[in-house]
Every structure is written in structure tokens, then in C-alpha cells.
Amino acid sequence: MFRQARQLSTTASLFKYPSSSPSSLRHYSFKVFRDVTPLRTLRRELLLSKRTIGLVPTMGALHEGHLSLIRQAASENTDVVVSIFVNPTQFGVNEDLSSYPRTWDADVAKLEDLNSELSDTNGSGRITAILAPTAQTMYPTLPPSSEVDGDGSFVTITPLAKKLEGASRPVFFRGVATVCMKLFNIVGADRVYFGQKDVQQTVVIKRMVKDFHIDTDVRIGPTTREDDGLAMSSRNVYLGGRRRAVGLALYKALKAAEGSYESGMLSRADILDAANGITRQVLSEQQSLSETERALFEVDYISLADPDTLDELDVVDPAKGAILSGALKMAPLEKTNSGEDCGLGDGKVPVRLIDNLILKPVN
Numbered sequence: 001m002f003r004q005a006r007q008l009s010t011t012a013s014l015f016k017y018p019s020s021s022p023s024s025l026r027h028y029s030f031k032v033f034r035d036v037t038p039l040r041t042l043r044r045e046l047l048l049s050k051r052t053i054g055l056v057p058t059m060g061a062l063h064e065g066h067l068s069l070i071r072q073a074a075s076e077n078t079d080v081v082v083s084i085f086v087n088p089t090q091f092g093v094n095e096d097l098s099s100y101p102r103t104w105d106a107d108v109a110k111l112e113d114l115n116s117e118l119s120d121t122n123g124s125g126r127i128t129a130i131l132a133p134t135a136q137t138m139y140p141t142l143p144p145s146s147e148v149d150g151d152g153s154f155v156t157i158t159p160l161a162k163k164l165e166g167a168s169r170p171v172f173f174r175g176v177a178t179v180c181m182k183l184f185n186i187v188g189a190d191r192v193y194f195g196q197k198d199v200q201q202t203v204v205i206k207r208m209v210k211d212f213h214i215d216t217d218v219r220i221g222p223t224t225r226e227d228d229g230l231a232m233s234s235r236n237v238y239l240g241g242r243r244r245a246v247g248l249a250l251y252k253a254l255k256a257a258e259g260s261y262e263s264g265m266l267s268r269a270d271i272l273d274a275a276n277g278i279t280r281q282v283l284s285e286q287q288s289l290s291e292t293e294r295a296l297f298e299v300d301y302i303s304l305a306d307p308d309t310l311d312e313l314d315v316v317d318p319a320k321g322a323i324l325s326g327a328l329k330m331a332p333l334e335k336t337n338s339g340e341d342c343g344l345g346d347g348k349v350p351v352r353l354i355d356n357l358i359l360k361p362v363n
């Protein structure tokens with residue numbers, strides 16, 4: 001996947017890599033690491049120079065949400081490490097590992113543009129390194145297993161990992177916690193950055209850092225949204241126009257529930273009825289359309305949960321607030337029209353949309 005990214009010296013300031021077009025060479029303003037040892041050398045150098053490192057873990061397919069996390073990391077650290085690794089162990093055996101978007105050239109171009117922007121920003125740090133390891137580097141002993149009872153060295157954070165997303169994706173948070181533990185150990189960052197969009201992931205990572213006494217500060221950046229409110233996600237490229245418009249129902253449903261909370265309602269029924277009403281209405285409108293017009297979906301869950309334990313709440317304690325979250329499974333399009341924008345994969349790839357809003361504590 002990242003065949004062109006080979007490790008060079010850690011001391012040079014400009015780095016050349018063969019691009020995916022074999023005839024040209026690329027100059028990067030950051031170092032690209034495939035292996036652990038050279039990155040550790042850099043980390044030691046930075047530590048001795050009293051510099052600070054912010055780590056932004058990603059699986060590539062970078063979008064504005066990632067860039068905004070990197071900007072936050074650059075504003076709080078002298079040096080930013082961005083990891084790009086499509087982590088096999090967080091995909092279930094029947095999930096979309098092979099079709100997950102891999103966009104190395106576009107990702108690197110975005111990071112280069114961002115570094116130019118950061119160089120112009122007073123007092124800001126910048127992207128110093130990309131860690132783009134192979135699966136062999138990240139899983140040096142056994143091939144990474146996605147089986148629920150597969151062997152391997154795994155980090156499990158239960159019961160958090162079994163709730164919400166974990167209920168239908170049983171290995172997901174085991175994979176996330178495991179790869180993040182590895183990345184944290186490799187990079188030794190002062191701060192690690194995650195997006196609010198994946199709220200359960202943020203709760204699992206905070207718990208892991210606390211329970212394993214990991215010496216890093218977990219920082220959460222706000223969800224970056226399109227103008228109409230759709231949460232940015234690497235998976236949105238699969239939606240196409242029709243599914244994108246219908247998938248917005250999730251955000252609208254969460255906003256309606258948030259409105260109920262903000263108007264003073266605290267009971268689960270009152271808050272979630274507002275959200276469920278919206279998804280039911282949108283689904284029934286779609287079901288009444290023809291196969292060439294509609295986009296069907298299933299609501300996996302709409303949850304109202306405690307911010308620390310993710311336990312479902314019957315009543316929100318206004319002093320604590322809550323996490324309102326949901327997941328929709330957008331089905332493949334049944335029939336497409338010629339010339340229609342159906343997204344990457346021609347509308348055939350099922351897309352899981354997740355989103356959340358934090359119901360803030362009220363004093």
C-alpha cells in the first residue's frame with residue numbers, strides 16, 4: 001500500500017521518495033517512517049531539545065476533520081506526528097478492510113499544503129513526521145487476527161468496547177485499543193489527538209490511558225461537519241448524492257433530540273422520541289419511492305448514554321450531561337440511474353454512518 005514510502009535519514013531536512021508515478025521524485029517537508037527504531041531516534045532528539053510531540057493517529061483518506069485535528073496538535077506542540085495505517089484488527093472478518101479508501105498521494109499532498117499553512121502561522125508547530133508502518137511492523141509476531149477468539153497480543157477495554165458500536169462490531173475496539181497502544185508506545189507523544197466524531201473511541205482511549213497509566217494527554221477535537229451538518233468521515237466517499245441526502249437523517253435526528261434536552265426535557269423517552277420520530281419519517285418517505293429514487297437504511301441504534309461509562313440512561317443528570325449518539329446502516333442502492341453520482345463503488349458498498357452530540361451539563 002505504501003510501497004513508495006521508504007525510510008531515509010532522520011537528520012536531513014528534505015526527504016525524497018519515489019512517487020506513485022515512477023518517473024518523478026517527491027520532496028517532502030516531513031520525514032516518512034516505515035519502521036520503529038528511526039522514529040524512536042527522532043523522538044529522543046526532540047526530547048533532548050525540549051520539544052513536544054502531538055500524535056494524530058489516522059487510517060489515511062484524510063479529510064478536513066483530520067486536518068483540523070492536526071492544526072490543533074500543531075497549536076499545542078512543537079512537532080506533530082501523523083500516523084497513517086489501515087489497521088486490520090479493527091475490521092471484522094466480514095467488514096470492508098479491502099475496500100477501505102487508500103489515498104496515499106492525496107494524503108501526502110494535503111499534509112504538505114497544511115505544513116505550508118502552518119509555517120505561515122505564528123507560534124505554530126508543524127508536521128515533522130508521518131508514521132506509515134507496514135502490518136508486519138505493527139504486528140511483528142503473529143499475523144493480525146480479526147477473529148473474535150483469534151490469537152494475538154490484544155488490548156481489551158471492557159465493558160466499554162462491547163456497547164454501541166461494539167455490539168455489532170465485536171472486534172472493533174479491541175483493534176483500535178491495540179493499535180493505539182502500539183502507536184503510543186512507538187511515538188511517546190506528549191499529547192494524542194482524536195475526533196469527537198468517534199465518541200466511543202474517545203471514551204475507550206481515555207479509559208485505556210487512565211487504566212494503563214500511559215503518560216500522554218488525550219485531546220479531543222470537535223466534529224468537523226459539511227455545511228449541511230453531515231459529519232465528515234473517510235467513508236462518505238462511498239455515499240453518492242442520493243444516500244448522502246438521506247443519511248443526513250442521522251444528524252437531523254440527533255439535533256432534534258438535542259433540542260428536546262435544551263428545552264428542559266431529561267427523560268430518555270422524551271429526548272429519544274424526537275430522534276426516532278425523524279428517522280421513522282425519513283425511512284417511510286424513502287420506502288414509498290421507487291427503487292431508482294430511494295435510499296434505504298436501517299437504524300442500528302440511537303443512544304442516550306453516560307459520558308464516562310456509556311451506560312444507557314433513563315434520565316439525564318443535568319449536572320453531568322450525556323452522550324447522544326447513533327448509527328445508520330445505509331444499504332446499497334437497489335437500482336441506479338445512468339449518469340447518477342453513486343459514490344465510490346457505484347452505490348454497491350453498504351455505508352455505516354455514525355454521529356453524536358454531547359448534551360452539555362447545565363449548572
Ligand code: PAF
Nearest residue numbers: 057058059087176179198
Ligand atoms: O479513528 C481512526 O481513524 C482509527 O480508529 C484509529 C484511531 C486511527 C486507529 O486505527
